[in-house]
Amino acid sequence: xxxxxxxxxxxxxxxxxxxxxxxxxxxxxxxxxxxxxxxxxxxxxxxxxxxxxxxxxxxxxxxxxxxxxxxxxxxxxxxxxxxxxxxxxxxxxxxxxxxxxxxxxxxxxxxxxxxxxxxxxxxxxxxxxxxxx
Amino acid sequence: xxxxxxxxxxxxxxxxxxxxxxxxxxxxxxxxxxxxxxxxxxxxxxxxxxxxxxxxxxxxxxxxxxxxxxxxxxxxxxxxxxxxxxxxxxxxxxxxxxxxxxxxxxxxxxxxxxxxxxxxxxxxxxxxxxxxx
DNA sequence: CTTTCATATTAACAAATGATCATATGATAA
DNA sequence: TTATCATATGATCATTTGTTAATATGAAAG
Numbered sequence: 002x003x004x005x006x007x008x009x010x011x012x013x014x015x016x017x018x019x020x021x022x023x024x025x026x027x028x029x030x031x032x033x034x035x036x037x038x039x040x041x042x043x044x045x046x047x048x049x050x051x052x053x054x055x056x057x058x059x060x061x062x063x064x065x066x067x068x069x070x071x072x073x074x075x076x077x078x079x080x081x082x083x084x085x086x087x088x089x090x091x092x093x094x095x096x097x098x099x100x101x102x103x104x105x106x107x108x109x110x111x112x113x114x115x116x117x118x119x120x121x122x123x124x125x126x127x128x129x130x131x132x133x134x
Numbered sequence: 135x136x137x138x139x140x141x142x143x144x145x146x147x148x149x150x151x152x153x154x155x156x157x158x159x160x161x162x163x164x165x166x167x168x169x170x171x172x173x174x175x176x177x178x179x180x181x182x183x184x185x186x187x188x189x190x191x192x193x194x195x196x197x198x199x200x201x202x203x204x205x206x207x208x209x210x211x212x213x214x215x216x217x218x219x220x221x222x223x224x225x226x227x228x229x230x231x232x233x234x235x236x237x238x239x240x241x242x243x244x245x246x247x248x249x250x251x252x253x254x255x256x257x258x259x260x261x262x263x264x265x266x267x
Numbered sequence: 268c269t270t271t272c273a274t275a276t277t278a279a280c281a282a283a284t285g286a287t288c289a290t291a292t293g294a295t296a297a
Numbered sequence: 298t299t300a301t302c303a304t305a306t307g308a309t310c311a312t313t314t315g316t317t318a319a320t321a322t323g324a325a326a327g
Contacts (some may be wrong), residue, residue, distance in 0.1 A: 039185040047183030052176040123245045126172045
């Protein structure tokens with residue numbers, strides 16, 4: 002996992018900022034997830050935060066593909082694709098199987114296509130017609 | 135929107151990589167979303183790809199909060215929080231309303247809590263017990 | 268064994284990102 | 298008006314990220 006700085010510390014009060022609504026803050030604080038979970042969550046979503054990886058995942062949601070096919074599809078260098086495949090694989094977003102010299106990649110579980118769908122839904126609802134500045 | 139380089143070009147073939155399965159590549163290529171959508175998608179998800187923003191969103195999913203309450207909750211500098219709130223606001227992930235000097239923030243729509251939930255679900259299923267290396 | 272082909276890995280570099288400091292804005296109170 | 302409080306913004310800096318070029322691995326073919 003990515004190294005995290007200690008910028009977000011949920012349990013301390015030394016930030017010299019006034020709390021206007023102590024009740025709200027305390028109630029919310031009790032229900033906040035542990036740092037471990039927010040880190041895991043952001044790491045998970047950051048994998049979807051790059052258009053190359055989105056393209057790869059979208060492609061794999063349609064068909065298992067080998068590395069060089071993905072390169073051809075996206076018109077990208079093999080090493081760039083392999084790097085991204087490695088990240089996705091290490092995070093269990095995709096899986097691979099070897100057949101001779103060829104390695105085939107596919108989505109690891111149904112959650113992934115779900116996430117893509119939800120995102121696409123959001124985009125289409127936000128900008129029903131046109132690009133917004 | 136973030137400036138994109140032309141690394142991913144879906145419609146050209148000049149990458150000098152062998153396609154092993156032309157049929158698969160061509161079939162997938164037809165169904166690939168336009169570059170505009172993959173950019174929008176990755177921009178959307180990248181907002182969830184930072185633990186500060188995840189914490190903010192999680193907090194707002196429980197209650198509307200003002201800026202300094204969020205600072206106190208997360209023990210962060212006011213400018214850091216405002217910067218992230220700005221990004222989230224510009225992307226229509228959160229909205230704000232002013233009441234005198236105080237600005238209150240809340241989630242913009244139900245999709246957002248949905249996305250958080252789906253992510254949390256995924257994490258809990260992937261690592262049911264322990265941190266994996 | 269040697270070559271070839273598909274993929275993986277390493278180091279390096281440029282671009283993007285997030286926190287900080289300092290300062291600006293904008294609304295209320297004095 | 299002036300002072301104060303809550304929030305926003307701009308510049309800077311260190312870290313992270315994604316691509317590239319070069320090279321390594323590893324399986325099959327000759």
